Amino acid sequence: MLQVDQIAVARDGRTLLRNVSVDVAPGQILGILGANGAGKSTLLATLAGEFPAASGRILWQSKDVQQMSTAALARCRAVLPQAATLAFDLDVREVVAAGAYPFAELTPAAVxxxxxxxxxxxxxxxxxxxxxxxxxxxxxxxxxxxxxLVQVLAARQADEPRLLLLDEPTANLDPRHQLLLLRTLRLLADTRALAIVVILHDVNLAASACDQLLLLAQGRVVAYGAPRAALTPEHLQAAYDTSARVIEHPDTDGRVLVLFDL
Amino acid sequence: MPKPRRTFLLLPALTTLLLVLLLLSLGSGALPIPLKQWPYLLHPQNADQALWQSIVLDVRLPRALLAILAGGALALCGAVMQALFRNPLAEPGLVGISAGGALGAVLAIVLGASSAWAIAPAAFVGSLVATAACYVLGRRQQGMASLLLAGIAINALCGSLINLLTYFADPSQLRGLTFWTMGSLGGAGWPSVAALAPWVIGLSALLWREWRALNALLLGEREAAHLGFALKPLRRRLIVLVALLVGPLVAVTGTIGFVGLVVPHLVRLASGAQHRQLLPNAWVGGAIALTLADWLARVALPPAELPIGVITSLVGAPFFLWLLARKAR
Incomplete structure (x- = not known):
């Protein structure tokens, strides 16, 4: 599992994150919520091992992520970037097959x-x-x-956990594909032993799809826990600086629905 | 729209074209060899045929092979640099290899060197020093932009130093200088070709093995890192390989522009940007381009021979513009 213990991140003398601790077990989805500039992408990049934390530890399967090589990391976690452009055109299948690059031992047929x-x-x-x-x-x-998905599914032992990090995967998607995406993530978490961390902007989508939510504001943790506990009017006010009402979901027992007031 | 690409046919087709052009190039020049005389080249029966044999084997063949090696290496390195910099304008000369090589050669000539055995090492050292300078100055910041800017600055510096040295050169040195700055295959001989061939082929194969990393770089530097390719060591490895591959060729041929820039684009139009195919196709494509340019350089105004670097730009640039215009329509 992914264990994040009291990490702080600073860049160019500015502290971007402080005292963030979360645990994500295989089969779990952690949703990260927060206003623009709250430190969501910084947290995700730090979890991905892109740059070092100033303090604290990040463990994946009890191994220190910051000590792992780029190639070793690529074999146990995948990152979906916010926006990716292509310098020169490739066929769709060629782009997708890039997910198998860390696994040079795979045959072309397996890829x-x-x-x-x-x-x-x-x-x-x-x-x-x-x-x-x-x-x-x-x-x-x-x-x-x-x-x-190719990267997290490739070359696995049965039930070998993998980490999937997604930075606003729903940003460009229509409502149907947003739901489809989160349903796919749920399915993969449940059946393929994936630990998933996903940045979302739609609070209700996050509440319906994630096991745990982390609300960030200015680099600090506002709330961390199950959706029902994390999404309170006070927490939402602190995270988004906007008043919100939280009501019971009319159709689903135990779920909450957030209404932002303009 | 789905467009099935028969990319696997491209490499055999290009190779066949290269072989045809090679024969054409061997047969023509200041002294054309009639087609029906070709069978006698292996077993000459009279003095004419013996002369033809000597021209083909001792002069034209090493020169044609140098054209193939240099064209292949330049185009391959162009494709690599375009992926590394994620920039369609990148070419091997971008990190100072060509300009540094020319500066080294020009410096040697102005200081009094006259034989290729003194000038070529000076050119090689010049290209390595310029590339190392680009790399050291450009690695201070993350990303490729600072390396690109360092390359532009080093290129400008080398160019102005070459101009300065040219200004002070005496007339007898000037002719040697233009040989370097405009490029020529005239220095080809069996010793240099025999030394370069295994070097070029070996380093080309090492670069080809990086096709996964180059594809990943097309996605972006962060994405490449997520896929397991640490940017700094990758960048260092690619630049060292390109410098080692192109440096000795620049030392023998001088600066040959445009092949490294244009050929990868032409090949991409035909076979896409997937580097597993692009790199070998670009190699053969570059060999074709330079064989063709060398042939034109020798037959355009016989018995005079034009500098090949002039031909590559003179023919390559309008052809490239025509292709871009056609693609846009």
Whole structure:
């Protein structure tokens, strides 16, 4: 599992995160919420091992992420970036197959098989024959989703846990594909022993899909826990500086619904 | 729209074209060799045929092979640099390899060196020093932008130093200087080709093995790191390989522009940017381009021979513009 213990992150003399601690077990989805500039992407990049924490520890399967090599990290976690451009055009399948690059031992047939699986899971099979730069933003997003799915599904022992980090994966997606994406994440967490950390902006989507929520404001933890406990009017006020009402979900027992007041 | 690409046919097609051009190039020049005389080149029956044999084997063949090696290496390195910098304008000369090589050669000539055995090492050292300077100055910041800016500055510095030295050169040195700054395959001989061939082929193979990293770089520097390619060691490895590959060629041929810039784009139009195919296709494509340029340089105004660097730009630039215009329509 992923254990984040009291990390602080500073860049160029500014403290971007302080005292953040979370645990994510395989099969769990942690949602990160917060206003723009709250430190969500910084936290995700730090978890990905992109830059060091000033203090604290990040452990994945009891191994220190900051001591792991770039190549070793690529074999146990995948990161879906907020926006990815392509310098030169590639076919969709070539982009998706890049997810298998950390696993040079795979045969071409095994990679092709993974690519088809991932395209199906990301609902991107329809345009698998096309070239990446001719796709819309939302379609490109799903191609990258398929790519990171290849990376977390490749070369695994049965039940070997993997970490999946997603930075605003729903940003360019229509409502149907937002729901489809979160349903896919749920399915993968439940059936493939994935630990998932996902940055979301839609509070209600996060409440319905995540096991735990982390609310950040100005680099500090406002709330951390199950959606019901994390989403209170006080926490939402602190995180978004906007008043909100939290009501019982009319259809689903135990779920809450957040209404922001303008 | 789905467009099935028969990319696997491209490499055999390009290779066939290269072989045809090689024969054409061997047969033509200031002294054309009639087609029906070709069978006698291996077993000459008279004095004419013996002369032809000597021209083909001792002069044209090493020169044609140098064109193939240099063109292949330049285009391959161009494709690598374009992926590394994520920039369609990148080429091997961007990190100072060509300009540094020319500066080293020009410096040697102005200081009195006249034989290729003194000038070529000076050029090689110049290209390595310029590339190392770019790398050291450009690695201070993350990302490729600072390396790009360092490369532009070093190129400008080398260019102005070359101009300064040219200004002070005496007339007998000037001719040697233009050889370097405009490029020429005239220095080809069996010793240099025999030394360069295994070097170029070996380093090209090492670069080809990096196709996964280059594809990952197309996605972005962060994405490449997420896929397991640490940027700093990768950048160092690629630049060292490119410098070692192009440096000795620049030392023998001088500066040959445009092949490293244009050929990768032409090949991408045909086979896409997937580096596993792009790199070998670009290699053969570059070999074709330089073989063709060398042939034009020798047959355009016989018996005079034009500098090959002039031909590559003179023919390459309008051709490239035509292709871009056609693609845009």
């Amino acid at each position: 092709a098989d993974l690519v088809e699986q991932a395209l199906k899971l990301a609902d991107a099979s329809d345009y698998a024959e096309r070239s990446y730069l001719h796709l819309s933003g939302g379609e490109q997003q799903r191609v990258h989703l398929a790519r990171v």
